[in-house]
Amino acid sequence: MEAQYVRWRPAAAVRPFADWYTGYEQHGLPGRHRGLPSPYLTLIVTLDEPLRIAAHPDPATPPGRYDTLIGGLHTTPAIITHDGRGAGIQVALSPLGARALLGLPAGELAGADLDAACLLGPLADELRERVCLAAGWPARFRIVDELLTRRADPALAPAPEVSFAWRRLCATGGTLSPAELAGETGWSGRYLSRRFGIEIGLSPKVAARVARFDRARRRLQASGGAHPLAALAVECGYYDQAHLSREFSALAGVPPARWWAEEFRNVQSPLELTAADSGHDR
Template identity: 60%
Template sequence: MGVDEYAQARPSAGLRPFVGFYTGYRQAGLAPARHRGLPSPYLTLIFTIDDPLDVAAHPDPRQPAGRYDALIGGLHLAPAVITHPGRQSGVQVALRPLGCRALFGLPAAELAGADLDAADVLGALPVDEIRDRLRSAPDWPSRFAVVDEALLRRLRDDPPGALPEIAYACRRLLAGPPVPVAAVATEVGWSPRYLTDRFRAEVGLRPKEAARVARFDRARRALGPATRLADLAAEHGFADQSHLVREFRAFAGCAPTTWLADERELAVSLRKVVRFCPSPRPPPGARIEP
């Protein structure tokens, strides 16, 4: 009998400014599959539990395929292609762009469009320790607590932050509803060009690109088999259904209906999940050095 598990949790309170949520997955005994890793307003941090992550194609086509025990991926505008032979398991962290500086000491722009071995950023020993503890943990809340504790230990008492104007622009542009970049520039007292330059230097995408990705991500998460595309487009600020389809082709490489058909098994699995477990509480006495 196959195993098909998904679970999600929010981080503990100290990490919420920097991390959106955790997703745990474990599959075994299923048919081999390919999965699109789509652009989103979050950087991706994955710790595998058993088999490495096979990335057949990266958002940057110049980057060769690779296998990763743990991976950090920056913001991107094209899908990655991930394959598995019928089994995969891990914990994925949805990292807010400004959390990259707080947790890793570098702006998200330095990771934009790239997938890196997480050991190159976190160190090989911490990654190995996290994966060992994930394998030993008895359930998803315990696994989320392992990752939560490891990230908390990377935070300094006063983590370095981006300029307040950039932090404000991120909140306005990524949280929705859609807002013109010029309006945000006026709100922070900068010119649109200066905002674009500073935003890109911190986040790795231009403000308009980041806002498009965030809108696409919200629409993609709301898409289901019974969804009318015209309604979805109207609800998420697209000009019309054709606009929505064009954005899907740009960011996913296919039409919404094609993506839904290809990802139907994943979508069904996610709908079985209680969307959020309780926020993790790191076990007392446990320690992972950064």
């Protein structure tokens, strides 16, 4: 399998709710891909074949095909199958923006995969139709900017303490303990955990595990799979390499080396696009 990825920073109006857009194209032999736990909700808009999910993070959800999809935070991988080709746009949504963009807290989406129309209504179909007709990645990303800006209601936001705690947890890569995090908000650990469950969908302790794992797997990916695992474990706050491998197996379903070999053997590094690449100012 060969794959190419293109990254784009959202428009200023969207950045409080989404960190980046990724355009992807792949072709080759049929296979499968692991959709890993991360600190982001996922919005996927396909450009050709529907997204085929063979196994969801929630095992009670049957396999399905999706032209557009929204997925909540989760702690086990989704298994995505393909016939050798596929293209689409993946939007990394902050759980802090779930109320503003989706109309409900991220906690109500924990572990779930839904047709995006269930939450976005007709906008989901409009989004897919327009990006499919657009020529080139910059034009497609600008359509995503336009429609998410239209959809967003900045007045809908979690409590400031939840937003602060979530940003601190992500900025520190999950290395702050729940007690430290609660202390910085001025809330009790129990109250912070309850509010996290509502607004984020994970407890502070589990969210820290996901953030730490996400940092480790991204560093491993950026190194081309060459980052020594013992050093990676220390850098990302694990006790040792064995601890890193156990957490990887728990959250990705396989150890680090196997994950890398299965997912990225023929994948190019993401190409970062900016306004200069499309001939327009942003």
